[in-house]
Amino acid sequence: MTIEERVADDVLLARAAKGDEEAFTLLYRRHQAALFRFALRMTGSAWAAEEIVQDIFMTLAREPRKYDAGRGALGAFLFGVARNRVMKHLERAPRDISLETDGEDTRIVSTVLQDSFTPAVWAEQRERVKQVRDAVLDLPSDFREAVVLCELEEMSYEEAAQAIGCPIGTIRSRLHRGKALLLAKLELLRDVPRRANAAR
Amino acid sequence: MTCEEFERVGWNAERDATVSAEERAAAFAHATHCPVCAAMEDSWLAAKMELRGLAAVTEGAETPARVEMRLRQEFRARHRSVRVRRGAMVLSWGLAGVAIIFSAITWVNWRNARHDLQVATSKNSQTSATEAGSGAQAPAISGDAGGSSEALIADSSGDFTPLPGSMFADSDSASIVRVRMQRGSLTALGLPVNEEQAGEWIQVDLLVTDDGLPQGVRLSP
Numbered sequence: 183m184t185i186e187e188r189v190a191d192d193v194l195l196a197r198a199a200k201g202d203e204e205a206f207t208l209l210y211r212r213h214q215a216a217l218f219r220f221a222l223r224m225t226g227s228a229w230a231a232e233e234i235v236q237d238i239f240m241t242l243a244r245e246p247r248k249y250d251a252g253r254g255a256l257g258a259f260l261f262g263v264a265r266n267r268v269m270k271h272l273e274r275a276p277r278d279i280s281l282e283t284d285g286e287d288t289r290i291v292s293t294v295l296q297d298s299f300t301p302a303v304w305a306e307q308r309e310r311v312k313q314v315r316d317a318v319l320d321l322p323s324d325f326r327e328a329v330v331l332c333e334l335e336e337m338s339y340e341e342a343a344q345a346i347g348c349p350i351g352t353i354r355s356r357l358h359r360g361k362a363l364l365l366a367k368l369e370l371l372r373d374v375p376r377r378a379n380a381a382r
Numbered sequence: 383m384t385c386e387e388f389e390r391v392g393w394n395a396e397r398d399a400t401v402s403a404e405e406r407a408a409a410f411a412h413a414t415h416c417p418v419c420a421a422m423e424d425s426w427l428a429a430k431m432e433l434r435g436l437a438a439v440t441e442g443a444e445t446p447a448r449v450e451m452r453l454r455q456e457f458r459a460r461h462r463s464v465r466v467r468r469g470a471m472v473l474s475w476g477l478a479g480v481a482i483i484f485s486a487i488t489w490v491n492w493r494n495a496r497h498d499l500q501v502a503t504s505k506n507s508q509t510s511a512t513e514a515g516s517g518a519q520a521p522a523i524s525g526d527a528g529g530s531s532e533a534l535i536a537d538s539s540g541d542f543t544p545l546p547g548s549m550f551a552d553s554d555s556a557s558i559v560r561v562r563m564q565r566g567s568l569t570a571l572g573l574p575v576n577e578e579q580a581g582e583w584i585q586v587d588l589l590v591t592d593d594g595l596p597q598g599v600r601l602s603p
Binding site for chain 1: 390422429430433435439440441445449452453454461464465
């Protein structure tokens with residue numbers, strides 16, 4: 183018997199805690215993509231993102247009682263766990279992100295880009311995406327997080343502040359600094375210096 | 383609006399719910415008059431387009447299927463081991479319960495048997511004392527107390543009832559002494575006797591060791 187899609191996360195988690203594998207799988211399928219994308223955009227490594235997502239759901243399978251429904255939705259809880267794992271990963275290996283650029287990440291970029299472009303345009307586009315990605319990954323983790331959440335995940339300031347657990351003003355200021363740094367990096371990449379105080 | 387205020391508000395105006403309509407209008411007006419801020423905003427819009435490109439590239443990214451497989455295996459293994467552990471725990475508690483009940487029943491039975499024996503012994507002692515007062519004698523090991531007796535060479539120690547506290551190990555060095563005595567006298571040897579038949583005369587064989595102590599008794603035909 184399959185579990186209906188509309189069953190609430192809490193119900194699924196309760197079933198999973200009792201050993202219902204189908205409920206656990208459905209929970210995983212509901213949340214894995216968003217968590218993987220966030221981890222991928224933050225770490226720049228498909229391998230690290232895969233490990234992080236696996237770790238999150240291992241924790242959920244092992245200790246489902248860690249989640250308290252009274253404190254928010256399961257998605258937010260999982261996002262919080264993902265954020266902690268990402269930060270730990272960045273602290274542990276802050277500079278290992280560039281090692282994988284020719285690996286799976288490039289494959290993801292290539293798969294999406296090769297559909298509608300000529301080889302030359304595709305190569306140029308791919309190079310541009312790589313530069314932007316490197317610029318994002320080069321941001322300090324707090325600023326990167328704000329940029330990833332607000333610009334790549336397209337969250338509102340309120341949602342981002344809730345996800346990170348900080349005031350909206352902090353998000354605004356981090357995003358502003360992040361944008362300024364990003365602009366400076368992208369302009370440096372293009373050799374077009376525009377404004378001296380952009381990265382201040 | 384100054385350039386600093388524009389930098390703070392202008393870039394985020396469209397996404398920031400806390401920015402008022404007046405501030406948005408002021409930022410727009412500033413950008414139309416200040417070429418530096420206008421260029422900055424253009425630059426940001428260009429960067430934003432590139433960020434959109436990056437977002438689009440990773441939009442369809444998903445965890446590889448092998449992760450789901452690994453997680454399901456882990457989940458299955460974990461819950462199987464939990465079930466086994468729970469079963470083992472139930473079984474061990476069950477066994478412990480059975481052991482406790484068995485011990486309790488054994489203890490109660492032992493206590494009842496001991497109590498019955500004490501009651502019988504005390505009653506028979508009273509009877510023996512009464513009989514001793516009226517001239518009856520307890521059987522002597524020598525065989526001359528209860529009437530006729532004869533010593534036989536022990537060739538068999540089968541069907542003897544061991545007396546309390548006796549060691550029935552070395553039957554080869556023991557002798558069998560046949561004694562005639564009243565049934566009530568058996569209480570002196572530590573055996574329970576039916577009080578109603580205490581005065582009845584019986585003939586018994588006593589298994590006596592070299593040190594003269596009786597070790598067992600049997601009714602002789």
